Amino acid sequence: xxxxxxxxxVADLSNIVDEALRLKSNPFAYEHLGKRKTLGLVFxxxxxxxxxxxxxxxxxxxxxxxxxxxxxxGWALETRDGIAMNGTTVExxxxxxxxxxxxxxxxxxxxFPKLEDRDVDYGEDLFRKFIAFCGVPVVSLESAxxxxxxxxxxxxxxxxxxxxxxKPKVVMAWAPHVxxxxxxxxxxxxxxxxxxxxxxxxxxxxxxxxxxxxxxxxTQGATMTNLLDEALEGADFVYVKNWSSYEDYGKVxxxxxxxxxxxxxxxxxxxxxxMHCLPVRRDVELAxxxxxxxxxxxxxxxxxxxxxAQVVLKRMxxxxxxxx
Amino acid sequence: xxxxxxxxxVADLSNIVDEALRLKSNPFAYEHLGKRKTLGLVFxxxxxxxxxxxxxxxxxxxxxxxxxxxxxxGWALETRDGIAMNGTTVExxxxxxxxxxxxxxxxxxxxFPKLEDRDVDYGEDLFRKFIAFCGVPVVSLESAxxxxxxxxxxxxxxxxxxxxxxKPKVVMAWAPHVxxxxxxxxxxxxxxxxxxxxxxxxxxxxxxxxxxxxxxxxTQGATMTNLLDEALEGADFVYVKNWSSYEDYGKVxxxxxxxxxxxxxxxxxxxxxxMHCLPVRRDVELAxxxxxxxxxxxxxxxxxxxxxAQVVLKRMxxxxxxxx
Amino acid sequence: xxxxxxxxxVADLSNIVDEALRLKSNPFAYEHLGKRKTLGLVFxxxxxxxxxxxxxxxxxxxxxxxxxxxxxxGWALETRDGIAMNGTTVExxxxxxxxxxxxxxxxxxxxFPKLEDRDVDYGEDLFRKFIAFCGVPVVSLESAxxxxxxxxxxxxxxxxxxxxxxKPKVVMAWAPHVxxxxxxxxxxxxxxxxxxxxxxxxxxxxxxxxxxxxxxxxTQGATMTNLLDEALEGADFVYVKNWSSYEDYGKVxxxxxxxxxxxxxxxxxxxxxxMHCLPVRRDVELAxxxxxxxxxxxxxxxxxxxxxAQVVLKRMxxxxxxxx
Numbered sequence: 012x013x014x015x016x017x018x019x020x021v022a023d024l025s026n027i028v029d030e031a032l033r034l035k036s037n038p039f040a041y042e043h044l045g046k047r048k049t050l051g052l053v054f055x056x057x058x059x060x061x062x063x064x065x066x067x068x069x070x071x072x073x074x075x076x077x078x079x080x081x082x083x084x085g086w087a088l089e090t091r092d093g094i095a096m097n098g099t100t101v102e103x104x105x106x107x108x109x110x111x112x113x114x115x116x117x118x119x120x121x122x123f124p125k126l127e128d129r130d131v132d133y134g135e136d137l138f139r140k141f142i143a144f145c146g147v148p149v150v151s152l153e154s155a156x157x158x159x160x161x162x163x164x165x166x167x168x169x170x171x172x173x174x175x176x177x178k179p180k181v182v183m184a185w186a187p188h189v190x191x192x193x194x195x196x197x198x199x200x201x202x203x204x205x206x207x208x209x210x211x212x213x214x215x216x217x218x219x220x221x222x223x224x225x226x227x228x229x230t231q232g233a234t235m236t237n238l239l240d241e242a243l244e245g246a247d248f249v250y251v252k253n254w255s256s257y258e259d260y261g262k263v264x265x266x267x268x269x270x271x272x273x274x275x276x277x278x279x280x281x282x283x284x285x286m287h288c289l290p291v292r293r294d295v296e297l298a299x300x301x302x303x304x305x306x307x308x309x310x311x312x313x314x315x316x317x318x319x320a321q322v323v324l325k326r327m328x329x330x331x332x333x334x335x
Numbered sequence: 336x337x338x339x340x341x342x343x344x345v346a347d348l349s350n351i352v353d354e355a356l357r358l359k360s361n362p363f364a365y366e367h368l369g370k371r372k373t374l375g376l377v378f379x380x381x382x383x384x385x386x387x388x389x390x391x392x393x394x395x396x397x398x399x400x401x402x403x404x405x406x407x408x409g410w411a412l413e414t415r416d417g418i419a420m421n422g423t424t425v426e427x428x429x430x431x432x433x434x435x436x437x438x439x440x441x442x443x444x445x446x447f448p449k450l451e452d453r454d455v456d457y458g459e460d461l462f463r464k465f466i467a468f469c470g471v472p473v474v475s476l477e478s479a480x481x482x483x484x485x486x487x488x489x490x491x492x493x494x495x496x497x498x499x500x501x502k503p504k505v506v507m508a509w510a511p512h513v514x515x516x517x518x519x520x521x522x523x524x525x526x527x528x529x530x531x532x533x534x535x536x537x538x539x540x541x542x543x544x545x546x547x548x549x550x551x552x553x554t555q556g557a558t559m560t561n562l563l564d565e566a567l568e569g570a571d572f573v574y575v576k577n578w579s580s581y582e583d584y585g586k587v588x589x590x591x592x593x594x595x596x597x598x599x600x601x602x603x604x605x606x607x608x609x610m611h612c613l614p615v616r617r618d619v620e621l622a623x624x625x626x627x628x629x630x631x632x633x634x635x636x637x638x639x640x641x642x643x644a645q646v647v648l649k650r651m652x653x654x655x656x657x658x659x
Numbered sequence: 660x661x662x663x664x665x666x667x668x669v670a671d672l673s674n675i676v677d678e679a680l681r682l683k684s685n686p687f688a689y690e691h692l693g694k695r696k697t698l699g700l701v702f703x704x705x706x707x708x709x710x711x712x713x714x715x716x717x718x719x720x721x722x723x724x725x726x727x728x729x730x731x732x733g734w735a736l737e738t739r740d741g742i743a744m745n746g747t748t749v750e751x752x753x754x755x756x757x758x759x760x761x762x763x764x765x766x767x768x769x770x771f772p773k774l775e776d777r778d779v780d781y782g783e784d785l786f787r788k789f790i791a792f793c794g795v796p797v798v799s800l801e802s803a804x805x806x807x808x809x810x811x812x813x814x815x816x817x818x819x820x821x822x823x824x825x826k827p828k829v830v831m832a833w834a835p836h837v838x839x840x841x842x843x844x845x846x847x848x849x850x851x852x853x854x855x856x857x858x859x860x861x862x863x864x865x866x867x868x869x870x871x872x873x874x875x876x877x878t879q880g881a882t883m884t885n886l887l888d889e890a891l892e893g894a895d896f897v898y899v900k901n902w903s904s905y906e907d908y909g910k911v912x913x914x915x916x917x918x919x920x921x922x923x924x925x926x927x928x929x930x931x932x933x934m935h936c937l938p939v940r941r942d943v944e945l946a947x948x949x950x951x952x953x954x955x956x957x958x959x960x961x962x963x964x965x966x967x968a969q970v971v972l973k974r975m976x977x978x979x980x981x982x983x
Contacts, residue, residue: 113962290426314437638761
């Protein structure tokens with residue numbers, strides 16, 4: 012594995028999930044694999060779970076970790092080509108990426124969308140240029156349109172909590188919020204679960220209010236509905252997530268409180284387990300009664316971020332050995 | 336030891352001080368104890384000594400350390416229950432603490448008081464919830480009302496610099512400052528030294544101007560006076576510290592420059608050693624002539640922060656082994 | 660080596676460059692030298708290359724690294740003596756330096772000039788006091804007037820890319836910029852290359868517009884000119900760098916775009932290699948066509964920062980062993 016940006020970077024979902032769960036049962040089994048290798052984590056935006064879980068994964072593999080908060084420890088990056096840098100950006104991504112590649116064997120980078128111009132965000136310019144210029148394997152720590160470490164972890168968590176012979180019904184349910192959030196997490200969850208459905212691992216449904224359709228590139232094969240109650244019927248897992256509009260880009264079209272998952276709504280499901288990538292706005296996105304109840308998997312899901320990150324880093328380290 | 340929040344978490348002061356001094360004489364004696372264990376340090380406020388000394392202590396014990404600056408790398412935490420999170424807080428302490436507990440074997444957290452509402456600050460809500468929800472041992476890196484790593488270190492420093500058979504006279508002397516400071520350090524020093532007095536290790540006096548009484552829960556048994564000169568007579572150690580008013584909460588009632596310790600005041604003592612937790616405002620809280628003179632222990636005291644932290648981490652690691 | 664602040668701290672340039680290149684060919688050859696030793700990196704200003712390359716160098720040597728961002732994780736430092744600290748500074752350099760020296764075996768510190776008062780900046784007050792009070796070896800991570808790790812690295816890079824028996828002609832060429840930059844990098848490059856010229860390793864020329872002379876203490880023996888084209892004739896290495904005026908201190912006297920190195924100007928040289936310390940303003944300081952072409956060494960130069968830092972840390976660690 013030389014990059015981890017989308018589900019397309021993984022050949023077989025079942026294999027990678029199995030491998031992650033084996034790492035969970037024996038975290039230090041590969042602690043010599045990363046010896047004398049350095050992971051650089053570059054944050055252009057805040058991070059709690061991704062920051063700590065990826066560090067922890069690297070520690071399990073024996074790697075050294077260097078963290079770079081570019082918005083605070085560093086400076087503003089330019090991504091455009093063909094312009095004179097006489098404004099506020101201090102360094103071009105071409106140099107910044109190449110230089111970081113000089114110091115690290117693997118790099119991770121987080122860069123949120125601005126939610127102003129859809130073509131700019133969905134072009135993933137910064138991310139693609141970072142990959143192109145740094146010269147080492149790159150892990151997405153969340154880009155403008157995807158958060159693959161989260162989605163891989165979500166798949167691991169679903170596998171870990173499903174013990175029946177039939178396929179589970181997994182529902183991603185839009186939820187209210189007070190701010191305009193990126194589509195990165197729902198895009199990514201949709202493309203990973205659609206792929207999981209195609210591989211026969213689940214049935215996947217997306218429920219959202221009118222005006223909140225995701226880009227079709229992420230939702231191939233998923234059942235789509237605007238009726239939350241109908242979607243929840245027979246659900247085994249409910250993945251709660253807010254996102255801003257893709258169509259009316261970055262806008263919050265309306266906030267319908269009736270979309271918040273609570274005990275009453277949960278009663279419509281098949282005793283579903285409830286997931287959320289966190290951070291979660293209590294009693295806005297998701298009722299406290301659900302978060303604090305026995306159906307919630309949100310903490311276990313966050314804990315599993317370690318194994319999602321670790322299996323990706325392990326595969327990249329193995330590739331580095333092969334390439335030598 | 337499963338938490339380190341106040342002096343009540345330590346069974347015997349002499350034992351823990353002796354153990355800390357043994358660690359000082361052989362810092363790496365337990366470097367395998369923390370192998371494959373991760374310490375997470377969470378800062379909601381700035382830190383120099385606590386940050387570096389606790390990292391260093393963890394390194395001596397072979398632990399991996401992950402630092403999280405929540406005010407900058409992360410986001411604003413909600414601590415209240417039963418409210419809809421539709422404001423500026425992004426994540427609830429319930430999730431944030433539980434998630435950090437997933438990634439770390441021991442957690443440290445620093446959270447200053449706001450000095451606006453005494454009941455809120457003295458309720459130690461954030462700290463107590465953090466302990467309740469994170470699921471792993473927690474070390475206070477300074478909370479709203481206490482700074483136990485500092486006070487333990489102060490006791491270590493006094494022991495290290497006292498070689499006479501009689502008990503030393505230890506005086507905590509209020510000092511002027513230009514800002515309103517928390518009572519955490521003086522509260523903590525008072526509760527630790529009162530306990531040390533009760534265990535027969537010293538005589539303890541607190542001197543402060545009228546209006547600066549500390550909460551009685553911290554000062555049991557201490558001699559209290561508003562007369563600095565009288566308190567200094569025969570003092571073997573003078574602990575200089577400013578604090579804002581507990582009674583007229585968080586207010587600076589007056590700034591009496593006559594309370595600054597200088598050579599003239601030091602002459603009243605028994606050649607006392609002078610201590611301060613740092614940072615110190617030179618020639619406001621404490622005269623430069625004292626800080627730069629042979630009576631000052633402030634640098635050795637800061638250096639000893641390593642051993643205070645290390646003995647606490649060592650005991651927590653040993654408890655983790657027992658619990659397995 | 661007990662401090663690394665200027666070229667005067669190195670006895671023989673050829674030796675240290677050779678040693679650095681040996682480290683590059685075998686990075687982990689001394690990985691036991693720094694075992695149980697802690698490097699503290701103190702940043703009063705942002706840093707990308709220096710931060711990461713110095714960490715990486717320390718990792719190669721087996722050291723533990725603690726990073727302290729004083730402008731964000733810590734607080735404002737006072738450097739003046741004899742004043743009452745009743746203003747905005749929270750801690751005096753005397754205490755801050757001494758305390759950090761308690762926790763670290765070697766310290767690095769970065770502190771930029773304010774460019775307001777030449778005597779203040781060139782007095783290097785903060786840096787000299789930090790060295791005086793911390794009590795351990797100190798590496799400059801860039802001070803008000805010098806950036807010696809950069810210049811040592813530049814010399815390493817020139818040596819690495821020069822394979823002819825004759826001495827190379829090295830030209831430092833002033834370049835336009837949109838901001839007023841310190842003289843630290845050009846001062847340092849000038850004092851290192853002047854010394855290299857004195858040791859018979861190169862011929863060294865400085866070209867800048869009128870009004871941009873550097874302080875004479877850094878340029879002994881260098882050929883100085885205001886004619887860029889003449890300087891570029893026969894150049895084997897061109898070191899591109901902007902700086903603000905030393906004479907009219909900290910001012911940008913004029914911005915002459917004709918001083919930007921592009922292909923046309925490069926054609927005047929002897930197929931010169933082009934260097935820059937980065938970050939670089941594309942098409943302001945240096946043409947993209949040069950940066951992206953085969954003559955640019957800027958990425959290799961940044962990569963070599965590791966070996967510059969590593970040879971300095973290695974020598975300091977060896978000195979610590981001798982001093983024991």
